[in-house]
Amino acid sequence: MDIFKGKTILVTGGTGSIGSEIVRQLLLLKPQAIRVFARHEDLHFQLMQELVGHEDVVRFVVGDIRDKDRLALAMEGVDIVFHAAAMKHVPLCEYNPFEAVKTNIVGTQNVIEAARVANVAQVIGISTDKVTEPESVLGVSKLMAEKLFLATYFYKGNTETKFTCVRFGNVLGSRGSILSLIKKCVAKGQSVPVTDPTMTRFFMTIPQAVALVLEAARGGKGQEVFVLKMPAARLGDLVKAAISYYSPLFGKKPSDVKTRIIGKRKGERMHEKLLAEYEIPLALETKTMYILTPHGDAFAEYEATYPASPVRIRDKGFSSEFARKLSGKELLALIKEADRYHE
Secondary structure (H helix, E strand, O other): OHHHOOOEEEEEOOOOHHHHHHHHHHHOOOOOEEEEEEOOHHHHHHHHHHOOOOOOOEEEEEOOOOOHHHHHHHOOOOOEEEEOOOOOOHHHHHHOHHHHHHHHHHHHHHHHHHHHHOOOOEEEEEEEHHHOOOOOHHHHHHHHHHHHHHHHHHHOOOOOOEEEEEEEOEEEOOOOOHHHHHHHHHHHOOOEEEOOOOOEEEEEEHHHHHHHHHHHHHHOOOOEEEEEOOOEEEHHHHHHHHHHHHHHHOOOOHHHOOEEEOOOOOOOOOOOEOOOHHHHHHEEEOOOEEEEOOOHHHHHHHOOOOOOEEOOOOOOOOEOOOOOEOOHHHHHHHHHHHHHHOO
């Protein structure tokens, strides 16, 4: 991780759940400066209070990736960009589709263009498993963001900027995640809404996600997508584990907390995939991730960095429906880690 030492790093969406953890982990790697770029003044203030003592390294920049001029100013002299700013909630993107376009697509293109002008060495974009065969506005908009990153290959010109994407699933403990909803319901004595208990999702914690993002930054060669491997869980199992964990914290028994089925929401699907069917022939597999390469003949480029092999076509592990499911004990451990992280 010496690649971050002495560097100036910009984190878009740097006050969000993923962005702020990127900042925290980068601070341990001795960068020269970290610029936190985000539009929410109150979240800037909260993170500023948390990071007291790091004023010589961390700079707080209020701005929106939709504002290309402001982004260009923030990117002057930057070596590495982590692009975590996005609209990420499925229902909100469904009801406000062009707002998702302006942030997730136009905003991403602004990041790309500003990085090229500033001659940034590397840009790492944060993506989601909802881009695979997307059914939602969120998935379509984030897929387009990925395509924009990969398309930089065609107008590279004389710039040396490398663009890499990292794709992962649901992050437990992130702002607005299902755990915060369950915790509030248990605390208030309300029933917990469940879309469909048989629905499956890939899960990981914020520190796990960000550690793998930094690893992808180390190994990225440009114009590829690192698809992080995660265990899956049924929604019903996750809700049951979360209720059993939170109930005693509020003086309740798990049996006191009721659930109610509300049905699948607009834009949601029953299962997620880490890879679309058409992507499998262009993917390599390592112990911790899949590497989606832009060209099939690019496999050899990664052999020196990762012990990788082509994805096994018959392996269904890249679908949350067939991937290994977390046990109740494993879910409790993840929930405990996610909750403690935000205490």
